[in-house]
Amino acid sequence: MTPATPSDSDVLIANARFYDAFTEGDFDEMADLWAEHAPVSCIHPLSPALSGRKAILETWKEILRSPPPVALRCERPTVHRLSTEVAIVTCYEGEGTHPAHLAATNVFAIEGGRWRMVHHHAGPLSRPIRPAPERPTLN
Amino acid sequence: MTPATPSDSDVLIANARFYDAFTEGDFDEMADLWAEHAPVSCIHPLSPALSGRKAILETWKEILRSPPPVALRCERPTVHRLSTEVAIVTCYEGEGTHPAHLAATNVFAIEGGRWRMVHHHAGPLSRPIRPAPERPTLN
Numbered sequence: 266m267t268p269a270t271p272s273d274s275d276v277l278i279a280n281a282r283f284y285d286a287f288t289e290g291d292f293d294e295m296a297d298l299w300a301e302h303a304p305v306s307c308i309h310p311l312s313p314a315l316s317g318r319k320a321i322l323e324t325w326k327e328i329l330r331s332p333p334p335v336a337l338r339c340e341r342p343t344v345h346r347l348s349t350e351v352a353i354v355t356c357y358e359g360e361g362t363h364p365a366h367l368a369a370t371n372v373f374a375i376e377g378g379r380w381r382m383v384h385h386h387a388g389p390l391s392r393p394i395r396p397a398p399e400r401p402t403l404n
Numbered sequence: 405m406t407p408a409t410p411s412d413s414d415v416l417i418a419n420a421r422f423y424d425a426f427t428e429g430d431f432d433e434m435a436d437l438w439a440e441h442a443p444v445s446c447i448h449p450l451s452p453a454l455s456g457r458k459a460i461l462e463t464w465k466e467i468l469r470s471p472p473p474v475a476l477r478c479e480r481p482t483v484h485r486l487s488t489e490v491a492i493v494t495c496y497e498g499e500g501t502h503p504a505h506l507a508a509t510n511v512f513a514i515e516g517g518r519w520r521m522v523h524h525h526a527g528p529l530s531r532p533i534r535p536a537p538e539r540p541t542l543n
Contacts, residue, residue: 304484304543306494308507311530314494316482316543343455345443345523347513351490353523355445355453368447370509370525374486384484384492386509388527391450404443404455 271375273344276352279373279380284339284358290329296322300381303374308386310367340365340396345404350375351383357394364393410514412483415491418512418519423478423497429468435461439520442513447525449506479504479535484543489514490522496533503532 279298286294299305299318307321308314309328315321342356351374357365372384418437425433438444438457446460447453448467454460481495490513496504511523 303486306482306484306492306509306543308494308509308527311528312507313529313533314480314482314496314507316484316494341453343445343453345445345455347442347490347511347522348487351486353443353445353511355447355455355523357453368451368453368525368527370445370447370523372486372492372511383486384509386507386525386527388447388507388525389450390452394452404445 271349271378271380273346273352276344276346276354276373276380277342279382280339280342280354280356280371283371283382283385284337287329287337288334290334292322292326292329295325295329298382300374300376300383302376303381303383305382306384308388310387310389336361338365338396339369340394343404352380357390358387359393359396364395366390366393410488410517410519412485412491415483415485415493415512415519416481418521419478419481419493419495419510422510422521422524423476426468426476427473429473431461431465431468434464434468437521439513439515439522441515442520442522444521445523447527449526449528475500477504477535478508479533482543491519496529497526498532498535503534505529505532 338359340357345353354371358367359365369387373380477498479496484492493510497506498504508526512519
């Protein structure tokens with residue numbers, strides 16, 4: 266049997282896992298999502314760039330254990346598929362029921378047959394973006 | 405002869421071309437740098453995500469013709485090589501001789517045997533970052 270080719274839907278599922286892990290404050294889930302072998306990098310809002318799994322997971326551990334828990338919504342995720350093994354998702358992030366106040370770049374790569382996060386960059390929007398009824402789109 | 409494999413140095417050269425095109429207000433150079441076939445996306449500082457070459461180049465045309473010209477420096481570029489065909493560069497951006505005030509994600513993919521830009525995301529830093537004497541690093 267030929268293994269199934271990971272699809273764009275699978276990219277969106279991996280992207281949703283990121284926001285679920287954030288919202289649930291689930292560090293183990295967050296750690297499992299980030300790639301173990303590929304080079305990883307992360308730019309938290311307003312913050313310097315981080316390189317390497319250890320440094321990045323340290324910041325997530327800190328972020329995820331900080332009360333109160335934040336329900337981080339992902340709005341309008343769009344998949345930009347670069348190759349069979351790498352995809353970018355652009356989306357907006359909002360807290361609870363507030364309009365989205367951050368724009369994000371999430372990059373995923375195939376590792377061990379599944380999409381794992383290799384880069385996250387979130388930064389502020391000058392104007393909040395309200396939720397759209399549209400479905401996820403593919404660029 | 406086997407074609408040379410595009411190297412991490414070539415990624416840094418493509419990344420430098422982006423900042424040179426910006427500083428020189430050279431739209432043709434900017435347009436040449438962005439991929440023509442791969443899906444492209446762009447998040448300008450504080451702005452919503454853009455998808456597609458046409459929409460992205462329209463914004464660059466506008467940005468690059470706005471006087472006065474801005475000398476945009478790239479500081480501490482770091483290459484995160486995801487595959488033979490895709491690489492992420494994280495770096496900081498500063499204007500003229502001012503400390504860097506933006507953090508950036510630049511993604512490049514091989515198209516026609518050379519690195520072309522497929523994604524750019526720049527966002528503000530809470531504290532400016534001063535230039536470092538260190539050389540470019542590889543993650």
